[in-house]
Amino acid sequence: MTIQSVDKEVAGTLGKRIISFARSPLFQGAAQVLHAPNPYRRMLVPDSLAEADFDRPPGAGQWAAHRSLAAHRLLGTFYEADTVLLPEQGLDGLHEDFGLFYGSGLRELRESSVSALERFAFACLDDAVDVSGATTPEVLDAYFQHVVAEAENGPSPALTAIAGARDRESAADLYLVQLALDGLTEASAMSRNLAGAYGPEQSALFKIFIDEFGYGVYDAKHTTIFAKMLRSRGMATHVHAYWNFYLAGPLATNNYYYYLSRDHAKFFRYAGAVTYAEAVFAPAFVEMVKVFREIFGDEVDLHYCDEHAHIDEHHGRITREQVLLALAERHGPRVVPELMRGVAEARLVGGWFEDDTAAQIRWADGLARHRELAGTVRLESAPPRRVVLTPDSPFGTRGHDDAMVLEVERGEAELITTPTGPPERLVRGDVVLIPAGRLYGVRSAAPESAYLLHTAAPDG
Ligand SMILES: [Fe+2]
Ligand SMILES: [Fe+2]
Known part of the structure; x- marks a missing residue:
């Protein structure tokens, strides 16, 4: 077996372990934008993890890449599970979450993947x-x-x-x-x-x-x-x-x-x-x-x-x-x-x-400017991805490796990019350019909304 094929196998196993970790009920998010006072629950956006290629560690200039954000959210959760977190209001109602967060199931997944995940997340420092x-x-x-x-x-x-x-x-x-x-x-x-x-x-x-x-x-x-x-x-x-x-x-x-x-x-x-x-x-x-x-x-x-x-x-x-x-x-x-x-x-x-x-x-x-810019960029010919939301959909944020154009196809949505600033209201037909690596989340402001994500063609 070559070193490369061993690496590939480790990465494949890492991806699987990470996805099973993120599928825990603790990490599925809630409809609210802010997390409730429960230190064990945090949104790991499990559906977006399948897109992350854990074979390819982010390079020196790629710290804001989607897979880098995903890896660091996981690592941060792993590390904090090695510290004592108790909610200020007491554990009443949270005993099960406490048991799950510190329990052997998630612990085994953490312990068997933390070293590989660290290598993935910090490999770019080696030559930097x-x-x-x-x-x-x-x-x-x-x-x-x-x-x-x-x-x-x-x-x-x-x-x-x-x-x-x-x-x-x-x-x-x-x-x-x-x-x-x-x-x-x-x-x-x-x-x-x-x-x-x-x-x-x-x-x-x-x-x-x-x-x-x-x-x-x-x-x-x-x-x-x-x-x-x-x-x-x-x-x-x-x-x-x-x-x-x-x-x-x-x-x-x-x-x-x-x-x-x-x-x-x-x-x-x-x-x-x-x-x-x-x-x-x-x-x-x-x-x-x-x-x-x-x-x-x-x-x-x-x-x-x-x-x-x-x-x-x-x-x-x-x-x-x-x-x-x-x-x-x-x-x-x-x-x-x-x-x-x-x-x-x-x-x-x-x-x-x-x-x-x-x-x-x-x-x-500068969202107003990014609305204008969305109309000026060239899009890849690949079909866009469609995301359908209701007001009860779990809220999560993410970024993309490439610049994307978000287009509201149906309903009405709120684009959320800051913790306390007013959300940006988007109606059917509205478009916004999301630069590569920028964090955003979307909530539906109608009983059902859908938006499309088009990949912007690289400049040049
Ligand atoms: Fe300090
Ligand atoms: Fe200090």
């Missing part, structure tokens, strides 16, 4: 960074300082998109939702690196961890103050109300830290990545405060951002001196390339977060 020059702690530190300065000085694409949006409030909420993915379960990945025995570096990491947990005071825990920020915007605070709106880039960013933390062969990479993250958070939150104050004035509670603007300056220093450089000193030049790889990958993945969020803000904010 070059650490061949990382030979000494000095080279590592110089590179680290360089990329942190670059992040500090460069504008945030997502915040720039918010500031330039017509509907800045909805754009800002869309950004908050991307932060909620980590914000509502903060430091869960980090917790997996605390066990064991690895000297003073372990204590330095633990110091950061307990800060994230408010030193054991629930009201000071970062997740608690994150929820306060959402509440001040009138938004839901439960895990994961806004599941349908998490984008592939932010999902990949969140999953990346779990991916490194699940496999301690990647511990040094984790140390590099967490050091980068802690160092760039403080200036990013300073920037976010400016943009959000400008839009909402004093109406929004930004304690979460102020806290991070302050404490992550401290965390950035501790991780650099007492984790990154200390590990390089103690364990010698052989660990330096891995530490550097973590820094470089975290920077790259952080860029996916920013670019995806910015692109989604611009598309959701």
Whole structure:
């Protein structure tokens, strides 16, 4: 058997396992756009999974591809099933879902596919960074300082998109939702690196961890103050109300830290990545405060951002001196390339977060223009796909690998592209261009509606 045919078989088995996992009643979605306060249920859009080719890992520029979004939704669910999630209102009425989510059936499917799914989702990182020059702690530190300065000085694409949006409030909420993915379960990945025995570096990491947990005071825990920020915007605070709106880039960013933390062969990479993250958070939150104050004035509670603007300056220093450089000193030049790889990958993945969020803000904010553009694109000659919906159909969001033109054939529909913005009403004959990789969902506003999806021909 050749390596290629083994790979093919693994991918085939992976696809089957993933589809059986996603067919669980927990992952079929509901008619509502937001998920109810039940952390075990999340829409995995099982019908769209069959389209995803798990033989073909997304390449370097394909982090927003349909199969990438599908893979990261699954991975995020796998990882969170290894953490303790309980609903704030208590388990009453949810005991069965609890049993199913953590039960042996889904666990076996997760355990037998997680490694292959991780390889699929993160394979594109392997060749994306070059650490061949990382030979000494000095080279590592110089590179680290360089990329942190670059992040500090460069504008945030997502915040720039918010500031330039017509509907800045909805754009800002869309950004908050991307932060909620980590914000509502903060430091869960980090917790997996605390066990064991690895000297003073372990204590330095633990110091950061307990800060994230408010030193054991629930009201000071970062997740608690994150929820306060959402509440001040009138938004839901439960895990994961806004599941349908998490984008592939932010999902990949969140999953990346779990991916490194699940496999301690990647511990040094984790140390590099967490050091980068802690160092760039403080200036990013300073920037976010400016943009959000400008839009909402004093109406929004930004304690979460102020806290991070302050404490992550401290965390950035501790991780650099007492984790990154200390590990390089103690364990010698052989660990330096891995530490550097973590820094470089975290920077790259952080860029996916920013670019995806910015692109989604611009598309959701420019639907009028995308209606016009739909009339100007050339369509593939292949017959369009027809989707029929009723108001009771489960709501799910997705994206496509190619630009598509959505055409309402029958009834009336709502196109939903943001968590809090007004839906775009579409009547029979209306068309909208959906750029490749953009997230959207459709609800029927009539007893029955149908729409067609035409693939746009590539430019040229
Ligand atoms: Fe934090
Ligand atoms: Fe921090």
